[in-house]
Amino acid sequence: MISSRMILMRKTKWILTTKYLCLIILFSFIMWINLVPNVEEIHIFYNRENAGKFYLNRNPFLVNYSHAESQRNESKVARSGRLFQSFKRSNVSKFDSKDYHLLHRHNKAPVHKIFQSFGQDFGSQINEPDFKKMHDFQLYLKPRYLNSYKNPCFLKNVTFGAHNASREIERLQCVPFFMIVGFPKCGTTDLWSKLKQHPQVSWLHAKEINFFNKKQYDYMTVDNAVDFYQRSISASTEQIKKCVPEKMNDLNPCITGDASVDTIFDNKFWRQLPGNDIKLEPVLTNADYVHKVNPDMKIIVLVREPVER
Known part of the structure; x- marks a missing residue:
């Protein structure tokens, strides 16, 4: 039972x-x-x-x-x-x-x-067959930056208007003078908010553009990608134009920056770019792409004790 x-x-x-x-x-x-x-x-x-x-x-x-x-x-x-x-x-x-x-x-x-x-x-163009051949940063030639600006800027011919009434003008375009490339959760936002308050720092664009690690993969050619990077800080560029030059050397002292804090480590698509084919580790990194756009880029890196982070 x-x-x-x-x-x-x-x-x-x-x-x-x-x-x-x-x-x-x-x-x-x-x-x-x-x-x-x-x-x-x-x-x-x-x-x-x-x-x-x-x-x-x-x-x-x-x-x-x-x-x-x-x-x-x-x-x-x-x-x-x-x-x-x-x-x-x-x-x-x-x-x-x-x-x-x-x-x-x-x-x-x-x-x-x-x-x-x-x-x-992002990455809308990375699967295209000709992406590796056309998106080659090694072939990019930076424009000749103006000596009258502390920030790397140049004049670019831009066409406005319809086809029958179009006109070509020169427009000022810039790239960042400095970058905060890392690391996340290390006080980068606090530093960014304080730098914005400086009278000679023009920062009207977004804190993180994420161009070198993400947004560049939306364009087939490097020229179009860099043009997007320049246009993404156009509001800050307009403010740089309004800065009063220094009387001693007639130099425009205003600068702008980029605080894409993932740039220092986010390079997951390195195999998709020319020069990295059939490699066990990247030969070209985000640092090489930054140097191509602005060889004199000032780099700021914030670190923190890993356990507290």
Whole structure:
């Protein structure tokens, strides 16, 4: 006969199994609520009639992303309240649904997912067959920088206007005078915020451009990539133009910088660049690319005791 002790053990085992199963189901359900997007609910906030200011009209690139971000936060709140709210089925056409996914780049090839880091998309050209041949930093020739500027700047001919009424003007373009190349969590943001307060430091662009370690892989040729780098600090360049030159030598003293703190170690695509083919370790690193753009670049490196970091 089965003893009472065995019966108690079977009941205890069944209760524990049921308990753990219920916990797994509850955890899975909670994760599904917070992670799985519900397109119908999101379309309530992204309907063209209610969000015409930022939504796609005719040009898919004319999007007010700041407004879209606030609407996206509202959709997250709606998804989190899925258990307590009943949403009506929205009458969204197939064209609207397609535009929504275009807005959020859901139509990108899955292979590009490997180039996404912390919400940033890059590397759109790195899989092209001619990338290694065309994207060669060793062939890049830097422009002749002006002696009247302390910051490395030059004049570039730029064409403005339509084809029948275009005109060519000279526009000042610059590259950073110095770089804060690392390391993360070592006080780089604090140093950046203090440098910005100096009257001769012009810094109206983003703290981290991430050009040498990420953004350069969005362009087939190095010239186009460096042109993007120069245009990314155009606001600071305009401020440099307004600086009052020193009376002694008529030198514009204002400078600008770049605080992409991943530059010192983030070089994961070194095999994709010319000169590194069939190598066990990179021959050309981000330091070589920085030297090509500005041979006199001032480098700032912040380090910290590893355990505290």
